[in-house]
Amino acid sequence: MRPSFIIDDRMITSSQLDQRLSQYAPLFQKHNRILVYSDNPLTQNICLLLCEQVGALLILCPSHFTETRLVTLLKVHQIDLLVTDDEIENLRFTEFSCSREENRESCLIMFTTGTTGTPKAVKHTWASISVASTSVGRNLQGKTWLMSYVPTGYAGLQVFFSAIKNDGTIVYVRKSGFEGYCRAIVQHGVNIVSATPTFWRLLISGWPADVSAPRLDQATLGGEIVTQDVLDLVDHFFKPSKLTHIYASTEVGTAVIVSDKKAGFPSDYFDQTRKVKFRICEDVLEVKSPSAMAMASGNERMKGVDSEGWISTGDVLEMKDGRYFFVGRKDGRINVGGSKVLPEEVEAALLALQDIQDCIVYEKKNPMVGALLASDVVVLNQQPGMIAAIKKALLKNFPPYKVPQYIRFVDKIPVSENGKKIRK
Amino acid sequence: MSHNYVELVKETVLEAMEENGLEGVVMDETTNILQDTPLDSLGLAVVLVKLEEKTNKDPFSEGFVTFNTIGELAALYEA
Numbered sequence: 001m002r003p004s005f006i007i008d009d010r011m012i013t014s015s016q017l018d019q020r021l022s023q024y025a026p027l028f029q030k031h032n033r034i035l036v037y038s039d040n041p042l043t044q045n046i047c048l049l050l051c052e053q054v055g056a057l058l059i060l061c062p063s064h065f066t067e068t069r070l071v072t073l074l075k076v077h078q079i080d081l082l083v084t085d086d087e088i089e090n091l092r093f094t095e096f097s098c099s100r101e102e103n104r105e106s107c108l109i110m111f112t113t114g115t116t117g118t119p120k121a122v123k124h125t126w127a128s129i130s131v132a133s134t135s136v137g138r139n140l141q142g143k144t145w146l147m148s149y150v151p152t153g154y155a156g157l158q159v160f161f162s163a164i165k166n167d168g169t170i171v172y173v174r175k176s177g178f179e180g181y182c183r184a185i186v187q188h189g190v191n192i193v194s195a196t197p198t199f200w201r202l203l204i205s206g207w208p209a210d211v212s213a214p215r216l217d218q219a220t221l222g223g224e225i226v227t228q229d230v231l232d233l234v235d236h237f238f239k240p241s242k243l244t245h246i247y248a249s250t251e252v253g254t255a256v257i258v259s260d261k262k263a264g265f266p267s268d269y270f271d272q273t274r275k276v277k278f279r280i281c282e283d284v285l286e287v288k289s290p291s292a293m294a295m296a297s298g299n300e301r302m303k304g305v306d307s308e309g310w311i312s313t314g315d316v317l318e319m320k321d322g323r324y325f326f327v328g329r330k331d332g333r334i335n336v337g338g339s340k341v342l343p344e345e346v347e348a349a350l351l352a353l354q355d356i357q358d359c360i361v362y363e364k365k366n367p368m369v370g371a372l373l374a375s376d377v378v379v380l381n382q383q384p385g386m387i388a389a390i391k392k393a394l395l396k397n398f399p400p401y402k403v404p405q406y407i408r409f410v411d412k413i414p415v416s417e418n419g420k421k422i423r424k
Numbered sequence: 425m426s427h428n429y430v431e432l433v434k435e436t437v438l439e440a441m442e443e444n445g446l447e448g449v450v451m452d453e454t455t456n457i458l459q460d461t462p463l464d465s466l467g468l469a470v471v472l473v474k475l476e477e478k479t480n481k482d483p484f485s486e487g488f489v490t491f492n493t494i495g496e497l498a499a500l501y502e503a
Contacts, residue, residue, distance in 0.1 A: 367484035368469035387443040406470045407443070408477075 002142070003291045004164065006188055007041055007172045016321040027093065028054050031081040032104040037070055039063035040171050041151045043085040045160065048108075052126045055106035060152045062111055062119065077109070110152060112250045121251045122154075130161035133253055143217060144169045144188055148195035151416045154250040155223055159194055168192075178206040186211060186335070187315055193238075194220035197230040198358070199419035204237050205357055215239045222246040224420055227348045228263040235261060247326070252311050264323035279403075284330050285313045316342060332423065335361040336373050339401040343423070346375070346394075346402055353393055355379050355386070358413045360421050364406055375404035382409055429498035432478065437461060437494070440470045445475075453495035475501060 003011040028034065028050040031387065036047040038183075044060065051058035074082065074096075082094040093220035108129050111119040139303045145163040147170050149156035149398060163170045171188045172251055173180045184190065193216060195203070200221060207213060219240035221230065226245040235243050247256035247265070255276050258265045270278050276289040288310045318327045328342030357378045364374035379386065387407045394403045414422045434451050441448055446462045455461065457468055475481050475497075476501035483489060491497045 063503060158454060338429065366469045366472060367488045368465055371467050372466070374473070385442070386446045391443065392445060405466050406473050 002167070003169050004172050005042060005045065005100075005172065006184075006400065009184075009187075014275065017046075019048060022090065024050060025054070027081070028056060029096070030055060030100055032082045033057045033059075033079050035059040035061055035070075035073060035077070035078055035079045036083040037061045037063065037065075038083070038085045039148070040089060041091055041170075043083065044152060045164075046091065047083055048157075048160065049164070051108070052130070055104070056125075057105045057107055057109070059109045060111070066088055071212075085252055103403065110154070110157070110250070111152070112360060128253060129157055129164065132158045133161040133165040136162050136166045140166060140168075140218060140348050142167045143191040144171060145192045146170075146185060146190045146195075148181070148193065148199050148419055149223075153418055154248065155194070157253070163192075169346060179208075180200050182207055182211065186214060190214070191217040191222075193218075194222065196223040196419035197221050197226055198413075198421050199226060200230060200234050204233055209238075213237050216241070218242045218244065220244045220246060222248055223418065225328070225344050225348065226263055227351065228323070230264060231261055231353050231416070245354050247315075249313065252313060253289055255287045255289060255313075258346060262323070264320070264325040267284045267322055267324060269324070276395060280311070280317055281312065283313050283316050283318070285317050285326075286310045287313055334373060335371060336401045337369065339399075341373055341402050346398070346404065348371070348396060349394055350375065350377060350390070350392060353390065355381065356390070360413045360423070361404060362423065372406050373401070373404045374406040374408070376408050376410040376413060378410060378412055429502045430494060432501070433475065433494050433498045436471050436474050437463060439474065440463070440467050443470070444469045451494055453493065453498070455494045457494060457497065458492070471497075 001013040003014055004014045004017045005012040017213070024046065034047065034051055036044055036058065038044060047058055050062075055240060057077075059077060059079070061070060061075060065073075073079070080095065080097045082096070084092045084094075086092060104125060108123065108124045108126060109153055111121055130134060142255065143166075145159055147156060147159055149159065151157075151160065151172070159172065161422040162168070169188075171184050171190055173184045185193070194255050204277070216238045217240065219234050219238055219242070221234065231243065231245065234240070243259060243261050244259045245263075246254055248254040256265050256269060257276070276287060279286050288308070313331045316327050316330050317324045326344075328344035332344070333342055344360040347359055350356050350361070357380060359375055359377040361375045364372045366372045390407060391403050416422050428455055437451065437457060441461065441463055444463075444467055449461050451461065457463060457471075458465065463471070472484065475498050479501050481501050483503065489500060491500060
């Protein structure tokens with residue numbers, strides 16, 4: 001029997017899952033507004049599947065939220081069923097009331113991972129959150145997927161629904177460290193991996209020399225800017241049958257999917273007949289999509305949505321040779337002596353240099369000049385004269401203000417649990 | 425004044441020059457950093473970042489303090 005989930009090497013077969021779903025279904029039927037508070041993917045998944053099935057409202061409360069915050073959520077959303085679990089994975093239920101309402105709201109409320117601020121609540125319909133699962137190809141049925149993201153975040157839920165609705169298995173690695181991911185990929189025969197460029201870089205650079213990399217059916221990159229060098233790296237290392245990079249966010253849903261192994265996306269994506277519509281306003285991408293619109297109506301406090309449903313993404317685009325490239329975040333621009341610098345653009349240039357494995361560019365306050373452009377870099381072999389060489393190499397393509405004045409060697413760059421670089 | 429801090433500042437100024445592809449110069453306590461070395465104000469700003477990392481001290485935390493020479497800068501960290 002094919003497992004549905006493999007959580008730290010423990011298998012949950014599809015019949016075990018079905019058994020638990022039918023055990024709890026009658027209880028979920030009786031409730032309207034359900035909140036799950038657990039860090040166990042099995043508990044979360046059972047709630048997701050049952051709430052979608054019975055058409056209830058589900059709040060996926062991140063397990064790092066404090067109890068005070070939990071209590072606030074319970075009150076504000078008039079939760080009538082709280083789901084938690086114990087150490088041996090039994091679900092625990094607290095019922096606040098149980099009378100099924102007519103016309104109850106059927107949706108998912110989740111929280112952004114908060115890489116660009118504090119986590120905020122975002123509402124999705126069950127159809128909008130699981131829409132990506134309908135475009136999984138026939139050749140990708142019954143495959144094994146790696147969960148590289150926070151399972152309850154937008155990207156994690158894309159992987160969840162895509163896998164579960166296409167008879168797939170999802171492999172969860174909850175111990176920290178890339179060795180665990182590497183071992184799980186090989187041991188459980190993972191076929192499909194979707195992850196951030198930072199995750200891919202770290203996975204590949206930490207891959208043990210004596211373990212040969214498996215050939216993947218599908219490799220997907222998203223969540224951060226995807227540059228050509230990381231696409232090439234993944235392509236050469238895992239030789240995926242299909243290599244895709246996507247642009248998506250909790251707010252706008254999945255907006256751009258590119259599979260031609262080239263960074264950026266072709267300008268004809270701006271064709272207005274597509275379901276997802278784009279426009280550029282002062283270099284910033286604005287998106288209007290069915291899934292975004294469904295959410296915009298339900299999120300009164302959502303910023304950057306106009307009356308026609310256009311959402312400002314805050315992501316800055318640049319046109320080069322008929323393709324659009326993401327160059328950074330509008331609100332992440334660093335002011336260097338009056339000139340605006342996008343840290344992501346400088347990071348991409350640094351990563352394209354030989355010897356540089358990872359880096360982050362940030363602003364360093366300084367008593368002399370207000371702010372300096374600074375960068376921490378991870379290199380394979382530290383050598384004298386390297387910093388001068390790095391600066392010289394950047395000056396070939398950049399004006400001087402885009403070259404970090406201060407460069408420091410570090411052992412590693414901190415990464416969030418969702419696989420993105422942590423910006424200071 | 426302690427010899428060590430002067431040496432530390434000289435060494436750090438040389439480092440910053442080298443990182444910017446500039447030729448080193450001979451310095452002592454009385455060397456005026458911006459006038460007598462090829463380092464510009466951005467380069468000097470980097471020197472301050474490096475010195476803060478090396479000494480764990482930030483003499484500018486309360487605002488900018490003026491200095492011109494290697495000796496004057498060293499004195500700020502020694503304090």
